[in-house]
Amino acid sequence: MSSxxxxxxxxxxxxxxxxxxxxxxxxxxxxPRECAVxxxxxxxxxxxxxxxxxxxxxxxxxxxxxxxxxxxxxxIFFAHCNLRCVFCQNYQLSQGGEGTSxxxxxxxxxxxxxxxxxxxxxxxxxxxxxxxxxxxxxVALAVERGLRIPLVYxxxxxxxxEVLRLLAGVVDIYMPDLKYSSGELSRSYSQAPDxxxxxxxxxxxxxxxxxxxxxxxxxTAKRGLLIRHLVLPGALEDTKRVLEFIQGELPPDCLVNLMxxxxxxxxxxxxxxxxxxxxxxxxxxxxxxxxxxxxxxAR
Ligand code: SF4
Numbered sequence: 001m002s003s004x005x006x007x008x009x010x011x012x013x014x015x016x017x018x019x020x021x022x023x024x025x026x027x028x029x030x031x032p033r034e035c036a037v038x039x040x041x042x043x044x045x046x047x048x049x050x051x052x053x054x055x056x057x058x059x060x061x062x063x064x065x066x067x068x069x070x071x072x073x074x075x076i077f078f079a080h081c082n083l084r085c086v087f088c089q090n091y092q093l094s095q096g097g098e099g100t101s102x103x104x105x106x107x108x109x110x111x112x113x114x115x116x117x118x119x120x121x122x123x124x125x126x127x128x129x130x131x132x133x134x135x136x137x138x139v140a141l142a143v144e145r146g147l148r149i150p151l152v153y154x155x156x157x158x159x160x161x162e163v164l165r166l167l168a169g170v171v172d173i174y175m176p177d178l179k180y181s182s183g184e185l186s187r188s189y190s191q192a193p194d195x196x197x198x199x200x201x202x203x204x205x206x207x208x209x210x211x212x213x214x215x216x217x218x219x220t221a222k223r224g225l226l227i228r229h230l231v232l233p234g235a236l237e238d239t240k241r242v243l244e245f246i247q248g249e250l251p252p253d254c255l256v257n258l259m260x261x262x263x264x265x266x267x268x269x270x271x272x273x274x275x276x277x278x279x280x281x282x283x284x285x286x287x288x289x290x291x292x293x294x295x296x297x298a299r
Pocket of ligand 1: 029032034036130
């Protein structure tokens with residue numbers, strides 16, 4: 001089994017990253033919201049505190065084929081979220097904060113369990129942005145005990161470039177959403193009018209670090225960029241702008257997962273346009289447009 005990039009970092013370098021990331025717990029700017037709260041005493045937009053909160057973990061077979069392999073992708077779902085989308089399908093975790101507080105030591109044990117007991121091909125960190133310091137510390141602890149499988153940074157795309165730089169050489173696979181191009185949509189649904197501007201910078205930084213998606217002989221991803229876009233009802237033109245950005249600004253070998261599984265959830269029924277599923281015609285048009293741009297689509 002090939003080893004993840006973080007095994008090449010020196011112990012000192014890894015712990016230095018931990019220390020720099022932990023400074024955010026005193027005045028949090030882990031994401032573009034830049035709440036500047038002391039996470040040990042209060043909460044910012046995402047409502048996360050000083051300890052990581054894990055909602056669930058274990059092999060997951062519903063992820064992209066290149067992440068699943070034979071053992072399933074080794075997911076660790078974190079509670080809370082820096083986007084809190086009104087249509088969130090995991091709102092009990094993202095908004096309700098359901099889960100268990102864990103220490104970095106316990107998180108390290110989870111990572112090693114995923115590798116050694118479940119034999120998953122990767123550790124899939126779901127909604128990790130607000131827990132980067134705790135994740136880095138857990139990786140630093142786990143690598144000393146033999147952690148070697150790639151980390152998947154499975155995020156909403158609303159990321160700080162400065163924080164992503166702390167993850168360079170630590171994360172091998174970036175899997176961001178690119179949810180919207182329109183500031184109106186991102187303002188209405190995620191309270192983030194600058195979503196696209198920040199996500200565009202973040203995805204360029206991810207590309208700089210890892211490039212297009214490389215798949216090993218066993219069929220699982222080893223390194224690179226995999227972008228998800230959930231097609232929303234009535235937002236086909238926005239989907240097209242998102243796809244054009246990917247085609248124009250990112251490498252042709254990044255993998256794009258165009259997703260059709262939207263269903264109204266959480267507060268979606270407060271928005272008439274979000275109160276239905278995406279029609280087959282809408283999704284087919286989005287797919288054909290992506291194909292016409294020559295994107296590498298996950299199937
Ligand atoms: S991670 Fe949370 S507290 Fe920190 S800046 Fe982002 S939303 Fe605010």
